[in-house]
Amino acid sequence: MPIITRLESNNPQAGGVVIAWDVAPGSFAMDCTLTSREGAIVKVEPLARRIVEGWIEELRKSNRVDLLDGTNWVSVTACVCRCIRDWDEKRPAAPYVLQ
Secondary structure, eight states: OOEEEEEOOSSTTEEEEEEEEEETTEEEEEEEEEEEOSSOOOOHHHHHHHHHHHHHHHHHHTTOHHHHHTSOHHHHHHHHHHHHHHHHHHSOSOOEEEO
16 A cells, blocks of 8 residues: 655645655655645545546556555545545635646
């Protein structure tokens, strides 16, 4: 199972999420950054699904079937939702831009 971490910045308008696996022959990680504009993130679940779908596509392109098959993507999506909500609560009210 991967480790999922909320990324923080000195800029409260910027944040993100990183997913990392520590597997042989070495580590593999991907991230997604978020930049806010104005207003709270209302639809967290669709945003989290878009992030996770991007990671899944990157794993397919990288031919990392081992990571695709060995990951509980429902749990990953729930964790990404939590990371986004935590970031959203700590920043000034503003919408996001997915990068």
